[in-house]
Amino acid sequence: MSEVLVVVEATREFGVKKVTLEMLTLARELGTPSAVVLGGPGAAEALSAKLGEYGAEKIYAAESEEIDGYLVAPKATVLAELVKRVQPAAVLLASAQEGKEIAARLAVKLDNGILTDVVGLDADGTATQVAFAGSTIVKSKVTRGLPLVTVRPNSVNPTPAPATPAVEQLTVAVTDTDKLAKVVDRVAEQRGSRPELTEAGIVVSGGRGVGNADNFKLVEELADLLGGAVGASRAAVDSGYYPHQFQVGQTGKTVSPQLYVALGISGAIQHRAGMQTSKTIVAVNKDGEAPIFELADFGVVGDLFKIVPQAAEEIRKRK
Amino acid sequence: MNIVVLVKQVPDSGADRNLRTDDNTVDRGSANNVINEMDEYAIEEALKIKEAHGGEVTILTMGPDRATESIRKALSMGPDKAVHVVDDALHGSCAVATSKVLAAALGQLNADLVICGAESTDGRVQVMPHMIAERLGVAALTGARKLTVDGATLTVERQTEEGYEVVTAATPAVVSVWDTINEPRYPSFKGIMAAKKKPVQTFSLADLGVAPAEVGFDGATSAVLEHTKRPPRSGGAKITDEGEGGVKLVEFLATEKFV
Numbered sequence: 001m002s003e004v005l006v007v008v009e010a011t012r013e014f015g016v017k018k019v020t021l022e023m024l025t026l027a028r029e030l031g032t033p034s035a036v037v038l039g040g041p042g043a044a045e046a047l048s049a050k051l052g053e054y055g056a057e058k059i060y061a062a063e064s065e066e067i068d069g070y071l072v073a074p075k076a077t078v079l080a081e082l083v084k085r086v087q088p089a090a091v092l093l094a095s096a097q098e099g100k101e102i103a104a105r106l107a108v109k110l111d112n113g114i115l116t117d118v119v120g121l122d123a124d125g126t127a128t129q130v131a132f133a134g135s136t137i138v139k140s141k142v143t144r145g146l147p148l149v150t151v152r153p154n155s156v157n158p159t160p161a162p163a164t165p166a167v168e169q170l171t172v173a174v175t176d177t178d179k180l181a182k183v184v185d186r187v188a189e190q191r192g193s194r195p196e197l198t199e200a201g202i203v204v205s206g207g208r209g210v211g212n213a214d215n216f217k218l219v220e221e222l223a224d225l226l227g228g229a230v231g232a233s234r235a236a237v238d239s240g241y242y243p244h245q246f247q248v249g250q251t252g253k254t255v256s257p258q259l260y261v262a263l264g265i266s267g268a269i270q271h272r273a274g275m276q277t278s279k280t281i282v283a284v285n286k287d288g289e290a291p292i293f294e295l296a297d298f299g300v301v302g303d304l305f306k307i308v309p310q311a312a313e314e315i316r317k318r319k
Numbered sequence: 320m321n322i323v324v325l326v327k328q329v330p331d332s333g334a335d336r337n338l339r340t341d342d343n344t345v346d347r348g349s350a351n352n353v354i355n356e357m358d359e360y361a362i363e364e365a366l367k368i369k370e371a372h373g374g375e376v377t378i379l380t381m382g383p384d385r386a387t388e389s390i391r392k393a394l395s396m397g398p399d400k401a402v403h404v405v406d407d408a409l410h411g412s413c414a415v416a417t418s419k420v421l422a423a424a425l426g427q428l429n430a431d432l433v434i435c436g437a438e439s440t441d442g443r444v445q446v447m448p449h450m451i452a453e454r455l456g457v458a459a460l461t462g463a464r465k466l467t468v469d470g471a472t473l474t475v476e477r478q479t480e481e482g483y484e485v486v487t488a489a490t491p492a493v494v495s496v497w498d499t500i501n502e503p504r505y506p507s508f509k510g511i512m513a514a515k516k517k518p519v520q521t522f523s524l525a526d527l528g529v530a531p532a533e534v535g536f537d538g539a540t541s542a543v544l545e546h547t548k549r550p551p552r553s554g555g556a557k558i559t560d561e562g563e564g565g566v567k568l569v570e571f572l573a574t575e576k577f578v
Contacts, residue, residue, distance in 0.1 A: 113540030302560025310565025
């Protein structure tokens with residue numbers, strides 16, 4: 001079976017991201033998964049055990065200060081060389097900012113088609129995509145080159161399939177044009193120990209009804225009790241209640257968790273665009289006519305400042 | 320500074336959007352077509368840089384004839400002029416081909432700085448800034464929530480999952496922006512009147528030296544095979560809190576095995 005390249009997404013703090021495990025799981029259906037680590041010196045070592053656990057038969061490690069120190073372009077150059085050499089059956093990247101950007105450059109370098117926000121991929125290269133805020137399902141195919149797809153987090157159930165990957169170090173030969181955008185600083189902003197928004201199995205979001213930034217503690221408390229991530233509607237973000245990187249909606253993140261809890265969110269199209277493919281939706285809103293209830297599997301009409309603390313207390317009791 | 324802003328006309332994301340049943344492209348005929356929202360932030364950022372450092376702001380749009388409406392709207396915010404790439408052969412173009420056309424147009428405009436929205440609300444593919452930068456051999460500073468211009472040096476704060484990165488590059492460069500970067504101005508009456516007289520130059524594929532076979536359906540690197548509307552979600556149980564709403568909510572979560 002031919003190789004399927006999976007470009008690894010990882011963070012310094014939390015290691016291999018869940019979407020990487022989903023991509024390895026998907027890759028096993030299509031061929032032999034090979035993980036590609038593009039990072040700073042020593043990046044691959046900390047990740048290899050996890051990658052092997054989910055079926056990576058091989059790990060290509062490109063580790064260099066140049067990859068870490070410049071935006072995207074060096075990664076695309078290294079990946080393009082690898083693709084030309086091994087001629088994989090497909091290349092999978094995460095459908096997040098950087099994954100899409102690496103894929104974008106790869107597509108131009110190889111004059112190859114690209115499909116983003118893919119939620120399923122068949123062995124013949126037919127991809128399933130979700131378009132227009134989850135309202136349309138599209139079947140599509142790369143018609144020039146190999147299937148180059150970015151996979152949306154939470155699309156595949158990641159399952160382990162232990163392998164012992166051989167590690168191959170790649171030579172990093174980047175050009176001067178790959179070193180035009182220099183990363184001079186990386187600043188971490190607090191999200192605590194919560195799972196990442198797009199990868200979380202449970203998301204608890206607050207909207208304008210939360211009232212102020214301080215009250216978002218209620219949203220955070222419920223999220224923590226459920227082991228979920230915190231999100232916010234655009235109205236809440238625009239009002240300064242919660243930081244922008246947690247915004248769910250058309251102009252924010254798209255999430256597709258097992259459970260989405262909407263607190264004080266009316267459910268404008270802007271917001272629905274980012275969450276309506278969630279498996280189960282629960283809503284609390286004081287306005288019984290709010291459109292969020294049209295989506296909710298379970299809705300409570302009432303005062304979230306009474307309902308949410310009571311729910312939190314009830315969860316504690318059951319633990 | 321010579322700034323070019325990429326503006327895309329898209330179907331209004333606040334209304335129902337569809338793909339066409341005949342050729343699987345975005346249905347623009349029956350939609351209310353507007354400027355891609357994120358591009359308004361790109362225009363605002365360009366105008367702010369011009370106000371602080373001088374220069375010229377040009378709108379660049381690839382799209383059918385009706386995109387003229389969005390070009391005039393964009394100009395009413397304050398840019399100096401526009402370039403409209405319009406050619407029947409472009410219908411059905413994929414992202415890879417689109418980047419080829421836009422890069423060819425930019426090649427004729429001598430931009431120091433290209434600014435665009437981080438993504439469009441229709442495709443949300445988010446690939447265009449890097450594709451164009453790759454073709455032009457210039458820097459791409461993408462996902463900016465803040466942009467600082469100091470002579471020929473650009474510095475952005477790039478939003479990431481973990482926080483942000485500070486990234487710098489010299490011009491020429493492509494910068495893409497999120498909606499946190501500024502608050503776009505509303506066009507004034509004077510701006511709207513002035514926009515009607517601003518120059519809009521049109522480029523055909525021949526003007527850009529791009530062959531029709533490289534774009535449209537013939538030149539596409541990917542194809543939509545079929546599409547279906549997802550059945551709308553139907554609401555489930557809705558109760559009114561009479562003092563036990565929180566408990567009932569948790570009971571539901573328990574039956575679904577979330578607690």
